[in-house]
Amino acid sequence: MNISSEAGGSADLSGIKRGPIVAALVIGAFVAILNETLLNIAFPDLMKEFGVLPATIQWLSTAYMLVIGVLVPVTALLQQWFTTRQMFLTAMILFLVGTVICGTAPIFSMLLVGRVVQAIGTGLMLPVMMNTILVIFPPEKRGGAMGMIGLVIMFGPAIGPTLAGLIIDQLDWRWLFYLVTPLALFSVIFAAAYLKNVSDITKPKVDILSILLSSIGFGGIVYGFSKAGEGSWSAPEVVWTIVVGGIAVVLFVIRQMLMKEPILNLRAFKYPMFTLVTIMMLVLMMTLFSTMILLPLFLQTALMMTAFKAGLTLMPGGVINGIMAPISGKLFDKFGPRVLVIPGLILVMLAVWLFTGITVSTTAGYVVTLHIILLIGISLVMMPAQTTGLNELPRHLYPHGTAILNTLQQVAGAIGTALFISIMSSGTKKYMETAANPNPAEGLVAGLHDAFLIGFWIGLIALVLSFFIKRVKAPAEDAGHVPVKEQHS
Template structure:
């Protein structure tokens, strides 16, 4: 860490900062953003009818959201060294509020997509700020519990989101999915303006424009290429060229980050083996998770012919249990370390995905609920403990870079996973319908889903293998002063 960074770290007085109001402000903002994301997923079938668009097109509401976050988040490591915690978070929530208003009033699909992009700008700024702030104000031995508490509140959004969305769509109109979020987002802005405090170190490093351009082309090109493949085919010249250009730009970006004195994304974080292991494992796991989140609502409403409300009710128990498990897994992590949670969690994820490969048009709602609960219990045992383990090994000056790396690769993996599995499902459906002309569309969809879940299962096995190598790590020596300052302060949640 350079001299200016050390000086700034020393000048950031954490001893008088209380955790409670800061964490509350972060949680409210994250809850609002994630609630809106889960509200929209279950509305996809209705939006397809409203705007007369295909599944490959509707996925852009999800893919573009993740694409923007994937392009923006690498830059947040730089932004957090230029702007205060308050400036970053308030800008993020105001952008999210504006995007929500645009979505709610959108007369055409293109305007709805623009609104989603503006929302994504807000979310992309907010997520790394939240994680970095937790790392700064909590000592390593208490971060599991803090992450678990955040997980509890954040998972309340996915728990009630699908059910609430189904009720709104059945009784009102899809636009109310956004109208109801507007007052919540506005409240988040006001609450953060009053209670949020600055905890970040402002070092104002040099801005490397070329790195930003290469990052945007690299991550953007790869995600766009995979998304386009979901619409057309993998042999489409546009798909081949965008993935190729994105890959080349990404390689150049990586090389430049290792050469410049002040990189916008410090890839030297990968010198820490546990952080590297967790990053790869989370990348693989997020592909499986995002694909399941997209495929299940389609299966429930298209194959099982459920209403949006009933589909939401079906997905609700898993979300509730996931939320309940978050603080429990956080406390267990602080006490026993990551491996006793991560390995069983990944086994549960694989078990649920394997059982999903055998679903059919005769599958009962109770069976889907059971598998969904197993999946999300497994996820709750893996997500926060694994991420916290990886970030705990980093020195403090790499926190913004570590959180940016994790958030970037997770969002990119989610976008690629969504596009990949939608493509696999669509291709499998077409093949089945061609070979079985008398089959119903629901049977064709199920055949496509089988193919997608089989691939997800193989990808999940990779995550499990990596999970066996995760272990508790010690905080770097430079953390000791930070921990001492934390313990001397008035830190009550």
């Protein structure tokens, strides 16, 4: 990438139109996140086609999370070396190339390579997207902008499983990639035409040791917990990767605190509201994963739904969540975070508590209702909380703040998935060993009850933290935020 032509200190934001920039970001995010949720439902077909076992096919998800977990911490450094256009266009071109590789893969290893290339694109894009919103919008208007991004982030997963089920029923798994390819190509063309550079190029020193420690640390933790979710927590592979990953993260943190120009500036945690929000989001993401991972299992195994029908059952909640995201963003701009985050977490806790009472005779309508309550609560919490935390940071810490949040959410996702799958498996095993007339469906439900109950108690931590959240003033360096032209489509 040629950085001399566009790089050179602070970007000039005068005269930049927000509308096309936001549109370019939204299109790219939608394509990437939609594709992330399309593939899981195709796993049975892929296992048949390539003749691989569940433990092998799971790598299509594990590798995706692993690459993002390794890459995202480094994006704070990359965003200070390369312009917004270079970062975003590189991300979307990589995603496009990965999609083509996946769609034409003759063997499983080629499909896995394609997924890794896609993940590199996604890992580069998500922090750039959040950082760009922070730069081009003043603090009092960021809620609405983040809400638009939230709509896309939630709408992709909402329609992904249903769309994938329909495509697989009618066509072939390769069409999951064929249909995404023109969308990705359009995103590249649109961004090339309309996306402007808004980042500040400072070209800090590249510390190779920090990058290695970050990659080993976060990669090891994500990998270890992902493998724990597939099998045993006591397996040597799981224990050693988590231990080595944990040690590397500790060394990484120590090194960043001692460096004058760290690749991930952990001094962002000196800002109390950012720290509070980061901890709250970690806990909330774990609780969210307790439902997102377990509900499809309940629908397909206990209620005996097809993948397509299970996707349809979960679709209304996701669609309403997407609709609510921009609304909660506008409400955040007007009223601040407390009036949204506290009621939102109460709704989340209510839904998770009611999920502890589901049985094999629970109706689909009841599940739909609880899922809608859960995701309305999530929409009131996610973007308002993140925006509150990031608003407190000075501009030079935006890339670091977004990278920290995205990295820790990946780690929370991996931990949450492993934790709740293992709790469910343990509860199911205990039921099957002690029940007089064991029934596999009843055993699964017994395990789900245990998992949802733990999810509820973990979620209470987030609820307690929410009472301390409050609107923050922008730092002095944001007070003179350069006005950016509005453009309404």
